[in-house]
Amino acid sequence: MTSDRVNGALVIRTALAAEAGTIADLHFRARSTYYPDGVPQADVDWTDAWRGSIERTDGRVLCAVERGRIVGIASFRTPDGAPADQVKLFQFHVDPGHWRAGIGTALHSACVAQWRADGRRTAVLDVHVDNRRAQSFYARQGWIPDPENPPAEGDHHLFLSFAVPPRE
Template sequence: MISHETAGVLVIRPAEPGEAGAVAALHARARATYYPDGLPPSDVDWTDAWRRSIERPDAEVLCGVRDGEIVAIASFRTPEGEPADTVKLYQFHVAPDRWRAGLGSALHAACVERWLAAGRRTAVLDVHVDNLRAQAFYARRGWVPDPQRPPAEDDHHLFLRWTPPGE
């Protein structure tokens, strides 16, 4: 257990490279919930992919930790070809056994705080069409369909955009 954490309190902090395995495991558990037939086969080494994301100097990976366990994760950065004031939320997951406990709301608020502090005025993401829970979560936080990226007929993702309220 990390000494600066308090029992029962959610601590949101940058992920560390040595936590890539725990982050990848949470990622897999969360993704499995919206695929009707389970996770599709993949040749991606997710632990390695997460380690690279965590170590990337132009990206941030935040994790929510409660009682020494990583229970929520988010990764974001400015994607290639986008304006510098735009950030893309690449991954956002909460451990399924911890849904409806406010973890996602706290993590989203921490992401927004970082985006605004860094001068980011727009955020984008794509969400799987079968992930209705995530779509509702994002809608409650002001995400709307991205008018610049309508979904293609053969795509399995919806593209959403967020701007600070009042802008």
């Protein structure tokens, strides 16, 4: 999968296993912006986790590349036990140094195009309650609170859903 921004500087493509370390670093930098007391699971080998996500046959990891550098990532797949027409967006991050440059919007559009091509009708995600920036971004893209999954008391995540638009 490839997608180009108007000026041609941004390419969105499938991530490579060899890029797992770079993706893990971006993931950590982005998550560090919204956890007030430090990133949980900081001791997890995120490089290995990302390599596993990239190599999964039942999902996909897309990366946004600008001038040869990965500046955004998205990971999604059908969660265990979910209907075949549902997809879960597990990770979606843009490098904080590249916020407000249209990268997230382009990456989200590429995800939606892939979901549509895969026959998905609904997408779901969970977002940390302290991540107001992401919540605003998702709302602008058309995500709404998931009526099937209201937040549990004490949970630190909001659950959102997105109706994947049909093919045009």
